[in-house]
Amino acid sequence: MSEPILVAENLTKWFPVKRLVSQVLRGERTWVRAVDGVSFSINKGEIFGLVGESGCGKTTTGKLIMKLLEITDGHLHLNGEDVTHVRGRALAKHRRSVQMIFQDPYSSMNPRFTIRDVLMEPLEIHKVGKDMKERNAWVSEILNEVKLSPPEEFLVRHPHMLSGGQRQRAATARTLMLNPSVIVADEPVSMIDLSTRAEILHMMRQLQRELGLTYIYITHDLSTARYFADRLAVMYLGKIIEMGPAGTVIDRCLHPYTQALIGAVCEPVSGKVNQIKDVPIKGEIPAATNIPPGCRFHPRCLYAVNECWENVEPKLVDIGGGHMVACRRHEEIERIGAAARTSEASLGLRRSTRIS
Amino acid sequence: MAMERVLEVKDLELHYFTRKGVVRAVDKITFDVRQGETLGVVGESGCGKTTMGTALLNMPTPPGRIVGGQILLDGLDTLKMSEQEIRRRVRWESISMVFQGAMNCLTPVYTIERQMKETLQQHREMSKEEAKTRMKNYLNLVGLPDDVLRRYPHELSGGMKQRVVIAMALFLEPRVVICDEPTTALDVVVQAQVINLLKDLKAQMNVSFIFITHDLSIEAEVSDRIMVMYAGQISELGTSEQIFGPQGPAHPYTQRLLAATPLLHQEVTELAFIPGTPPDLVDPPAGCRFHPRCHVVMDRCLRDEVPLREIEPDHMVACWRCFHE
Numbered sequence: 001m002s003e004p005i006l007v008a009e010n011l012t013k014w015f016p017v018k019r020l021v022s023q024v025l026r027g028e029r030t031w032v033r034a035v036d037g038v039s040f041s042i043n044k045g046e047i048f049g050l051v052g053e054s055g056c057g058k059t060t061t062g063k064l065i066m067k068l069l070e071i072t073d074g075h076l077h078l079n080g081e082d083v084t085h086v087r088g089r090a091l092a093k094h095r096r097s098v099q100m101i102f103q104d105p106y107s108s109m110n111p112r113f114t115i116r117d118v119l120m121e122p123l124e125i126h127k128v129g130k131d132m133k134e135r136n137a138w139v140s141e142i143l144n145e146v147k148l149s150p151p152e153e154f155l156v157r158h159p160h161m162l163s164g165g166q167r168q169r170a171a172t173a174r175t176l177m178l179n180p181s182v183i184v185a186d187e188p189v190s191m192i193d194l195s196t197r198a199e200i201l202h203m204m205r206q207l208q209r210e211l212g213l214t215y216i217y218i219t220h221d222l223s224t225a226r227y228f229a230d231r232l233a234v235m236y237l238g239k240i241i242e243m244g245p246a247g248t249v250i251d252r253c254l255h256p257y258t259q260a261l262i263g264a265v266c267e268p269v270s271g272k273v274n275q276i277k278d279v280p281i282k283g284e285i286p287a288a289t290n291i292p293p294g295c296r297f298h299p300r301c302l303y304a305v306n307e308c309w310e311n312v313e314p315k316l317v318d319i320g321g322g323h324m325v326a327c328r329r330h331e332e333i334e335r336i337g338a339a340a341r342t343s344e345a346s347l348g349l350r351r352s353t354r355i356s
Numbered sequence: 357m358a359m360e361r362v363l364e365v366k367d368l369e370l371h372y373f374t375r376k377g378v379v380r381a382v383d384k385i386t387f388d389v390r391q392g393e394t395l396g397v398v399g400e401s402g403c404g405k406t407t408m409g410t411a412l413l414n415m416p417t418p419p420g421r422i423v424g425g426q427i428l429l430d431g432l433d434t435l436k437m438s439e440q441e442i443r444r445r446v447r448w449e450s451i452s453m454v455f456q457g458a459m460n461c462l463t464p465v466y467t468i469e470r471q472m473k474e475t476l477q478q479h480r481e482m483s484k485e486e487a488k489t490r491m492k493n494y495l496n497l498v499g500l501p502d503d504v505l506r507r508y509p510h511e512l513s514g515g516m517k518q519r520v521v522i523a524m525a526l527f528l529e530p531r532v533v534i535c536d537e538p539t540t541a542l543d544v545v546v547q548a549q550v551i552n553l554l555k556d557l558k559a560q561m562n563v564s565f566i567f568i569t570h571d572l573s574i575e576a577e578v579s580d581r582i583m584v585m586y587a588g589q590i591s592e593l594g595t596s597e598q599i600f601g602p603q604g605p606a607h608p609y610t611q612r613l614l615a616a617t618p619l620l621h622q623e624v625t626e627l628a629f630i631p632g633t634p635p636d637l638v639d640p641p642a643g644c645r646f647h648p649r650c651h652v653v654m655d656r657c658l659r660d661e662v663p664l665r666e667i668e669p670d671h672m673v674a675c676w677r678c679f680h681e
Contacts (some may be wrong), residue, residue: 273579
């Protein structure tokens, strides 16, 4: 359980922005710094959650791991091998061991294919299986695995003949066809109804246990991330700003951005109808072409002091128990948080203010 | 609190006439909306919640048609009015709607000012200056600066566009605003800000909101009363306290839906889910429509259709298990 299967070191992806003639002449370049130095290590059999708002670079990170995009800088190791710039056969091998589940199962499947074609394609591309018989048997086995049974009934169907949940099961089946060791799941349940969402996550987790899979679960939904992932990394503008065991990151978060994210989550509890929610954040997310100097969160942070933008960017530091945070003032924030918790508990106060 | 009823819906029926057959998307639903409250409508996709919203504005999407029932706005049946009368008195005047993905319904080639003015000129005769002041006032009300008027939609962020659309739904001072999934396309932080805005507006303006969403946790945040829909019918209607309070909801569907919602600050090892899929509304199951997926189903549920009955004040349920006969 403890050996790292996937290690990212300072993973970076910058996209060039189209330049005006005047900018070319002046030699100016601008970049969208989608992923800006991300480091993490994922252990075998772990579910690693990558959370953040749209545009924070979480999907780009997933695509870098898949090697769907060329890595600008940094290193990526899979099973101890450097796969940063693999090509040709080695790349094909990498793609076999890392698979991806996409957000929208409908648009990621050819509508003219039957489920059988969808599942057969990876086997044909990678020339897996001796003959048709063996491939067919494998397809049926996988369909049983994702609980699309009886397989015969689903093999002849087209994607539009499946419900959202079934489609996502088929997408999961497709990723399993090549016996991968790592699966990147990019928002696998965000398009699925609440009633079946848990069912899909449940199935994914069962598969993970049975087959010893490692997942990278990319999502914006903190509640399912906490339920599903073992470890969480919170991303903001292309950088991980807090990382640690899922429960710790949610319940004892120290980065002001994580606190704002958590404060913004709605929960099905009564008595909040007439209260204004306290979301400790200001402004809007800046463009990734123009990342603020110093701590990239400082323009929106309520705790920011001069040194936050004058000094270099704070690094992720381990504060115990694998909980890492990239904030200069995390100790003070922890003290404030602890004080607030005790006063809240003793007075029974809520942080929200009543309006009516 | 006895509050004045703004809108009363009685036995509303809306069917889609498709090649496959008649889809009974909204099947005899009865409810009311009270002055200054937020009524939440929840359900899975395809349960008829958006269809119900369009029916209230009397503009069903083809091939849909309203085939029966009454929509009483201050006692007057809007379904009996002519199209002209509806435009003059109901649509946007009394009931307005923030559509799903509303931020994408702004025309990319017009400035915000031009789009807002269009609505205003259709409904009110006012001078340019008056119109401009009004537009500015409403933009400020939703927390946007005046210079948004000169901008094009692509220059605004998702949250700002959503605010513009909310301002447009409000500026004819309607009595009821229907919000159809107003926050689903937004990020959590922006979503919380929009929710705060809606609460603030409700307190300031005394308008009623109908808040349609598939997410129970958002309903807990905004709605005074919650209406749970399943397969075109109401399965439960109660106050926030009755649904989300300690005793929990009465209908098995609501119970399961709530159990399937993960809580942020709780260690959950197994999350419940509802097996099966919602029924085909061309040929819904006999008896209670939820019976094929229900975990406490009885013989009677397969046989007899369930009425919506009051089990305690303000709390209506459609489940044979909940009736004490």
